[in-house]
Amino acid sequence: MxxxxxxxxxxxxxxxxxxxxxxxxxxxxxxxxxxxxxxxxxxxxxxxxxxxxxxxxxxxxxxxxxxxxxxxxxxxxxxxxxxxxxxxxxxxxxxxxxxxxxxxxxxxxxxxxxxxxxxxxxxxxxxxxxxxxxxxxxxxxxxxxxxxxxxxxxxxxxxxxxxxxxxxxxxxxxxxxxxxxxxxxxxxxxxxxxxxxxxxREAETVKLLETNFRHVNIALVNEMAVLCNELGVDLWDVIRCAETKPFGFQAFRPGPGVGGHGAPVDTVGAHRPLRLVELAGQVNERMPRYVVQRAATLLNEHGKSARGARVLLLGITYKPDLPDRQGSPADEIARHLMDLGAAVSYHDPHVPDWRVRELPVPRADSLYEAAAHADLTILLQHHRTYDLHGLSVKAQLLLDTRGATPAGAAHRL
Known part of the structure; x- marks a missing residue:
């Protein structure tokens, strides 16, 4: 027909x-x-x-x-x-x-x-x-x-x-x-x-520019997140204030990595590489390891070792409120935690089962009970169903990679 x-x-x-x-x-x-x-x-x-x-x-x-x-x-x-x-x-x-x-x-x-x-x-x-x-x-x-x-x-x-x-x-x-x-x-x-x-060609290059614009700016705030942590500065408050400027600034926020279907393209065929995009890719690709580093440091500061620690990952999709896991940093973060000897579990209302290295990752049924039981809870994706205030009360130790918790309620990226 x-x-x-x-x-x-x-x-x-x-x-x-x-x-x-x-x-x-x-x-x-x-x-x-x-x-x-x-x-x-x-x-x-x-x-x-x-x-x-x-x-x-x-x-x-x-x-x-x-x-x-x-x-x-x-x-x-x-x-x-x-x-x-x-x-x-x-x-x-x-x-x-x-x-x-x-x-x-x-x-x-x-x-x-x-x-x-x-x-x-x-x-x-x-x-x-x-x-x-x-x-x-x-x-x-x-x-x-x-x-x-x-x-x-x-x-x-x-x-x-x-x-x-x-x-x-x-x-x-x-x-x-x-x-x-x-x-x-x-x-x-x-x-x-x-x-x-x-x-x-102009229309094709529009896509190239839009995708790379996103990744370069995310890389900038990811580097700022690392710097601000070292300086003891609240980056999330910095961004809140900066975005009040009515011109010349667009707010991007850091995270545990960059997921999604739009991959940055730092080289186009035989043409010269886009050096800034290449560097941005390197910055963003380091973020999962940085999150694991922060997690190990937090555990150590609270008298615990990453080896044998119970770590709960919250939200393993690349975007909130969707089941799409394309490019999500959760897999790499879980692998690095496992390499350190941590016992990893997860909670995500949109993902009924999850495998890392071909092995099933235990899924928490009760979020609050799992957070109370875990030595460290890491928020990777802020789904709408998560009550972060209640979670911050229940969790023994909470690392928020999305800046979604109230100020002072968790350790933020």
Whole structure:
């Protein structure tokens, strides 16, 4: 059955796009080569990363959304959006394998007048280079003449109640002016504002800048956290005061590490490395070890050794109130604590089971009882369900890596 839209890749980018399109009344198919997420979605179940809830999935299915693994469906749409994952490879560049595979699947079935959009994070030049070559070779059609081709960076804030799809401006850059307008016509049905870039390279670089901006600024406050601890300064109070400045400052807050799907890119193909981003990555990657160092110091100051200590980790997801653990620093922190001989357990209302080094980590059922029993409790993620005032009273020793507890109620990062 024909559809208006094909979303290729049903991950944390693709599903919210499909949800927005379905809500706008657009007949949408969701294509993925992995049958597991497709089967879960078809059954109305929430994806593992929690990007959408089960009721939201069921509402999509009741509307005009169909998940599928059949590539033949791709030849029956007017618009196709590639949302394949692009993780960092061993050489610290983005791995475009999934994007290439998605492009091949689409190219074999691409029809004239189709609008093809890429949303995956990619190095500048990918849309008019790799993607265009695969599509033209596989279809015999020419981009800009027989079909429209454009790039639009994904800009989702998972779990946010403030920045929804419609309220987040969509940047687009087309291969030709006509390609840009075709993309604008599509995204104009989903969002309140469309921003036209000069071309695909500029739109691709927007994603690069936005992602690296986040990581560089987090690295700055992470370094400030280490410095302020050494100086005996309350960094959280410093940030509270600094963010009252109405210009020239944007508040970022430190943490035990940087998780999420948007990895910093400090080198782009054969181009020169981004030295500041490279350094920021090194700073952020040190934070899990720093948290463990602080934990061992706190235990020692209270007459206890890390070896044999009972350590409770609270919140092991990368973002509050979501089950997504992509890039969460909790795994590395747990490994380092175990290396010191600590007995690690955890509590997280969104994660029913957790394995580190292929071994199950004991899950606490009663938060207060577990905190009272543990020699040290470490807050890694501040979920909304946590009563931090009550927790600070019950815990023997509490290390807050998020600055979420009241001043003086815990040892803060």
């Amino acid at each position: 024909p559809a208006d839209l094909a979303v290729i890749g049903l991950g944390h980018h693709g599903l919210p796009l499909a949800q927005a399109a379905t809500a706008a009344g657009i007949d949408t198919i969701g294509y993925d080569t992995d049958p597991r997420p497709v089967a879960e979605l078809a059954a109305g179940r929430s994806p593992v990363d929690g990007s959408l809830t089960a009721p939201e999935i069921r509402r999509m299915l009741a509307g005009s959304f169909r998940p599928t693994t059949d590539p033949a469906e791709l030849g029956r749409v007017r618009t196709a959006v590639l949302c394949a994952p692009t993780p960092l490879g061993p050489d610290r560049t983005l791995d475009l394998t999934a994007v290439t595979e998605a492009a091949h699947a689409l190219a074999a079935r691409l029809r004239p007048h189709t609008t093809v959009l890429l949303e995956s994070p990619v190095p500048p030049g990918t849309t008019e280079g790799l993607l265009r070559d695969v599509l033209e070779t596989g279809s015999g059609l020419r981009a800009g003449r027989d079909f429209h081709l454009a790039y639009s960076p994904g800009r989702l804030d998972p779990g946010s109640r403030t920045h929804g799809f419609a309220g987040t401006p969509k940047v687009i850059g087309g291969l030709t002016p006509a390609c840009t307008e075709a993309a604008a016509a599509f995204y104009g049905r989903l969002t309140d504002k469309v921003v036209r870039a000069r071309g695909p």
